[in-house]
Amino acid sequence: MVQTPEAKTSAALASQRSPSPPQGPGELLEYERALAVRPVPAPPGTVHEDVLVPARGFLPARLLPAGDVMRIVDVEGQQVADLIFYDPANLKNLSSMTNTVLVNRTWRITTGHAFYAKLGQRMATIIEDTVGTNVVLGGFCNPDLNQLRYGITGTHSCRANLAASMTA
Ligand SMILES: [Zn+2]
DSSP, rough: OOOOOOOOOOOHHHSOOOOOOOTTTTSSSHHHHHHSSSSSOOOOOOOOOOOOOTTOOOOOOOOOTTTTTOOOOHHHHHHHHOOOOOTTTEEEEEEEEEHHHHHOOOOOOOTEEEEETTSSSSEEOOOOOOOOOOOOOOOOHHHHHHHHHHHSSSOOOOOHHHHTTOOO
């Protein structure tokens, strides 16, 4: 297992949480706190890398060989993991949520469903889903959209994170 200096396990994070109740907007509700401190079972096989992505941060893009497994854990609760798959041989061929919904014949993407590329190739398959609700139609936020939706400019955005993940 490779850990960056700031990487911590979800168990270590859970032990650092305060038992105090939510104090205001953005704080976790009781049931969310219970979910957030739920122990995460160790994955089978060899862990090659265990990285904690800080809030509002991003994970630099990784090459995921066929057969390898990527697991995403929401360690703090109320987080969203924006995700794009790229064909390393053709970076213009990336995951398409439209194709993913069309091929799977549902927008309720979960265990057993796969993500499909713009050119149609299967890119990844979900082998376990403990979330149950994965929004694949919402796109990701960007400063222009945030201006329209919230009337504020210069926001941090998922688009910036996704772009940064390909340049880091
Ligand atoms: Zn966003």
